[in-house]
Amino acid sequence: MEYFLQQTINGITLGAVYGLIAIGYTMVYGIVGMINFAHGEIYMIGAFIAVIAFTLLGMMGVTWVPAAVLIVLVTAMLFTAAYGWAVERIAYRPLRGSFRLAPLISAIGMSIFLQNYVQLLQGARVKSIQPIVTGAIPLIETGHFQVAVTYIQILIVTLTIALMISFSLLITRTRFGRAQRACEQDQTMAALLGIDVDRTISMTFMIGAILAAVAGVMVTLYYGVVDFFIGFQAGIKAFAAAVLGGIGSLPGAMLGGFLIGLVEAYWSAYFSIEYKDIATFSILILVLIFRPSGLLGRPDVEKV
Amino acid sequence: MNGVLLDVANLTMRFGGLTAIDDLSFSAQAGHITAIIGPNGAGKTTVFNCITGFYKPTLGRIALARDSATFDLAQMSGHKIASAAHVARTFQNIRLFPRMTVLENLIVAQHNKLMCASGYTIAGLFGLPSYRKAERNAVAKARGWLERIGLVDRADDEAGTLHYGAQRKLEIARALCTDPVLLCLDEPAAGLNARESAELNRLLLDIRATDGVSLLLIEHDMNVVMGISDHIVVLDYGKRIANGTPDAVRADPAVIRAYLGEPDAVESA
Amino acid sequence: MSRVTTSRGANHMAVAALKDAGLAGFVALMLAVPLVGFRTIEVGSGLGLQTRFDWVAYCVIAVIAGRLILNFWPPHWRIRRRAKAPHVSNAQHRTTMKLVALGGIGFAVALPFLPFADRYVIDLAITILIYVMLGWGLNIVVGLAGLLDLGYVAFYAVGAYSFALGSRYWGLNFWEALPMAGALAAMLGVLLGFPVLRLRGDYLAIVTLGFGEMIRLLIINLQSFTGGPNGVSGIPRPSFFGFPFAREAEAGGPMPFHELFGLDYSTQHRFIFLYFIILALALITNAFTQRIRRMPIGRAWEALREDEIACKALGINPTNTKLTAFTIGAMFGGFAGAFFATRQGFISPESFNFLESAFILAIVVLGGMGSQIGIVIATILLVALPEVGREFAEFRMLLFGAAMIAIMVWRPYGLLSRRSPTIQLGSGA
Known part of the structure; x- marks a missing residue:
């Protein structure tokens, strides 16, 4: 029982990270109808920027943890957003109206490019940093087993929920959100009504990148290790989360993220850690086959 | 060639909360040209999509009687409707295979027949004479259609390079290459000029007369509808509001109301 | 901007x-x-x-x-994005392509006997031919049928492992294992394809990607059967239809290849033989593709790539048609895998990661989806260039990622994008 509780806490933390990345997939899919394959790489870049920023702050002697975390978050969000913008501008925008597979292939190219770009610039070795946020609150203590929730886990989950709420408000309450939803429905009509479609799409990519950057910072804090290849696996899992929740749905992405995180945690705990990725991929495939619209998505009516 | 070919009974199609078609019943006679008309958004294309299997109707029956067999189209998948029940269709926004040639478009339409002749590819790979003969026949049939629509000299050009009117005609010819008993045309005259639409009228009448294919068409161009239809079904908000010969429909007050709007004085119901 | x-x-x-x-x-x-x-x-x-x-x-x-x-x-x-190619008639185009193809095949056959063909050159040529074959196999799936398969390497892996394990557990030789490798890969193609080929194009891409990773993870984790991350070594080399490439005959075994033909022993013989095997396999793949394009099924693949909805309206069963393309593509991947295993003598899961799939896809995309000669040119570019400039090799993946984007932006139909019709009015009637 204690073990189960601990795994639940771990799973929710992991799920929050997947959920943050999944939102980027879902929003981009909603507006341009394509899978942004390079999104996992954007998350990886966010994590690298976090590592660099933490190291820089450490060298500059900023030691008060809340300030350091805040500065790093803002830096990572800012610079990663620039990557989100550039990816859309270079690899996707010129392809609107091209043939069906073109943006997908271009996105794969972008993903490979970014991976190798980071590898060449930062080296292929795993980067590890000292733990920054330490400490935990013990919840239950039995003789041999302690259930604890660490401060970093609390930070990840609360920050994720706060971001989730603020972005939901952004989409439902603001002018940008209205434009965003309009573009999802019908880009031509939105353009005729004076919405700057290009700008709205760019903004969507930047928001996705910002959330991925937050996920990157959190993972850096949580595990303390980053390498150029982490985007690939995290990308697929977050995509699985987006599909499970129903692609195009923001709450769905979050829900899917938590579910995938929990499945992974329980699977590693009770079955075998080696097969946890296979379990996630199987969920992805099964959901796509049996319920392609996901848990909270709208069914997709084929336009004839 | 007489009697009811297509019988639509109590057809209802809902998308979430929206009822696109509401308890619609009508029938089309064999050897007739039946037109479905109605204002924009009346549900005409949805009816087509139900008949040709692209949507699964929420309720209702769509029966097609061919030879002595009856097919319930509402229960069949899209490709089966074309291959087994022999119902062909065209699309409102033309759907050719643009990077394939005009001739290839017409050959692909004869896929199922050629597939059998090629022994599911295995015999074809070895170039058996029976397959080669079947392919020659397919080309001859395609050539016949190209002659009728006047596109023989464009046979080896990519379909996407044809001009709009020629693409419309090619799409009709391609649908006919599947040997249909019923051809459903979704706004075949859309975007055609007066001369082209007169040509289309002649082509459609000719198809009915020489090939014995019954036609079901959605059309906005009243010259086409009134000129060639034997029977007209009028839809508004997913319901049938009139049904009859062109003359009867033209005079029907309900139709005039649907098209021109409610007059100030409420007419007696 | x-x-x-x-x-x-x-x-x-x-x-x-x-x-x-x-x-x-x-x-x-x-x-x-x-x-x-x-x-x-x-x-x-x-x-x-x-x-x-x-x-x-x-x-x-x-x-x-x-x-x-x-x-x-x-x-x-400025480069016009969709600039019209200079008008060349289909007949002319076909003759040029035929000449290029014949020239290429002639050169490929003569290569091992040319003066500069040392072991290194032949080895490089073998690598190129493996990728040409994989490119041609994937081209059936991506180029003709328009299905984006990001897990192609899974079939390659299955082919390789079915020979490696087949020889380890049942003592199969290369020629016995080759059909089995193709059949197993094709079977796996059916198993995966049947449920997932209904999915929309981009979902299919992700599912095949996940599937490719699953196969790799399975190979890593089924350690007792597959050797896990350490791979399988000691995979037998092919013999010349029973006659080994060895200096001396084994006791009681058949005489070695060089004695059979009265040649002096040379280690190069084996490489040349390997070279001809892969050349033959690749040419068979090509001939098959060229022929099946002109079959009803091949035309249906291309029609599906162009417009699936129209295909349904013409009575073509989309799922079955896609399944055949997927399966045949998988089969050729399996053949190539068996060859890869015998050539390397050692395989491990690391040879079958996602980048390998992406690399094969890049070849197909760069070559012009559907163009057989384009794929050869693209393979030579992508495989041989990094060999020429060693310092260039580090940037190989970076450049090919960039190339994939650039091709999609400027020439979405690839370097050689001209499609030759499968039938012409003059030829059939």
Whole structure:
């Protein structure tokens, strides 16, 4: 029982990270109808920027943890957003109206490019940093087993929920959100009504990148290790989360993220850690086959 | 060639909360040209999509009687409707295979027949004479259609390079290459000029007369509808509001109301 | 950052162009500062930073200059995106292609006997041919049927492992294992394809990608059966239809190849033989593809790529049609895998990761989806160039990622995009 509780806490933390990345997939899919394959790489870049920023702050002697975390978050969000913008501008925008597979292939190219770009610039070795946020609150203590929730886990989950709420408000309450939803429905009509479609799409990519950057910072804090290849696996899992929740749905992405995180945690705990990725991929495939619209998505009516 | 070919009974199609078609019943006679008309958004294309299997109707029956067999189209998948029940269709926004040639478009339409002749590819790979003969026949049939629509000299050009009117005609010819008993045309005259639409009228009448294919068409161009239809079904908000010969429909007050709007004085119901 | 087209004088244009270049420079600065400007280095137990602000400056200057050149480039010099190819009739095009193909095959057959063909050259040629074959196999799936398969390497792996394990557990030789490798890969193709081929194109891409990873993870984890991450070694080399490539005959075994033909023993014989096997396999793949394109099924693949809805309306069963393409593509992947295993003598899961799938896809995309000769050219470019310049090899993946984007932007139908019709009115009637 204690073990189960601990795994639940771990799973929710992991799920929050997947959920943050999944939102980027879902929003981009909603507006341009394509899978942004390079999104996992954007998350990886966010994590690298976090590592660099933490190291820089450490060298500059900023030691008060809340300030350091805040500065790093803002830096990572800012610079990663620039990557989100550039990816859309270079690899996707010129392809609107091209043939069906073109943006997908271009996105794969972008993903490979970014991976190798980071590898060449930062080296292929795993980067590890000292733990920054330490400490935990013990919840239950039995003789041999302690259930604890660490401060970093609390930070990840609360920050994720706060971001989730603020972005939901952004989409439902603001002018940008209205434009965003309009573009999802019908880009031509939105353009005729004076919405700057290009700008709205760019903004969507930047928001996705910002959330991925937050996920990157959190993972850096949580595990303390980053390498150029982490985007690939995290990308697929977050995509699985987006599909499970129903692609195009923001709450769905979050829900899917938590579910995938929990499945992974329980699977590693009770079955075998080696097969946890296979379990996630199987969920992805099964959901796509049996319920392609996901848990909270709208069914997709084929336009004839 | 007489009697009811297509019988639509109590057809209802809902998308979430929206009822696109509401308890619609009508029938089309064999050897007739039946037109479905109605204002924009009346549900005409949805009816087509139900008949040709692209949507699964929420309720209702769509029966097609061919030879002595009856097919319930509402229960069949899209490709089966074309291959087994022999119902062909065209699309409102033309759907050719643009990077394939005009001739290839017409050959692909004869896929199922050629597939059998090629022994599911295995015999074809070895170039058996029976397959080669079947392919020659397919080309001859395609050539016949190209002659009728006047596109023989464009046979080896990519379909996407044809001009709009020629693409419309090619799409009709391609649908006919599947040997249909019923051809459903979704706004075949859309975007055609007066001369082209007169040509289309002649082509459609000719198809009915020489090939014995019954036609079901959605059309906005009243010259086409009134000129060639034997029977007209009028839809508004997913319901049938009139049904009859062109003359009867033209005079029907309900139709005039649907098209021109409610007059100030409420007419007696 | 649209093109500067205003009639209010050159001055105005220049200002807009400068502004645009300035903006591009700013973005470049934002991109370059964190990742180019700082490099993490290991210092003792922790991390340190190295700064490279000079690199940042070069990047920004290069982007601004590039943007300025683009903006002031005379409009009629610009590459037209969908420029019409000079008109060449189908017949002419076909003759040229035939000549190129015959020349290529002639050269390929003669290669091992040319004076410069040492072991290194033959080895490189074998590598190229493996990728040509994989490219041709994947081309059936991606180029003809328009299905984006990102897990192609799974079938390659299944082919390789079915020979490696077949020889380990049942003592199969290469020629016995080859059909089995193809059959197993094809079976796996059916198993995966049947449920997932109904999915829309981009979902299919993700599912096949996940599937490719699953196969790799299974190979790693089923350690007792597959050897796990350590791989399988000691995979037998092919014999010349029973006659081994060895200096001496084994006791009681058949005589070695060189004695059979009365030649002097040379280690090169085996390489030349391997070369001819893969050349034959690749040519069979090609001949099969060329022939099946002209079959009803091949035309249906291309029609599906063009418009699936129209295909349904013509009575073509989309799922079955896609399944055949997927399965046949998988089968050729399996053949290539068996060859890979015998050539390497050792295989491990690391040879079958996602990058390998992406690499094969890049070959198909770069070559022009559907173009057989284009794929050969693309393979030679992607495989041979890094061999020529060693320092270039480090940038190989970076460049091919960039090339995939560039091709999609400028020539979405690839380097050789001309499609030859499968039937012509003159030829059939």
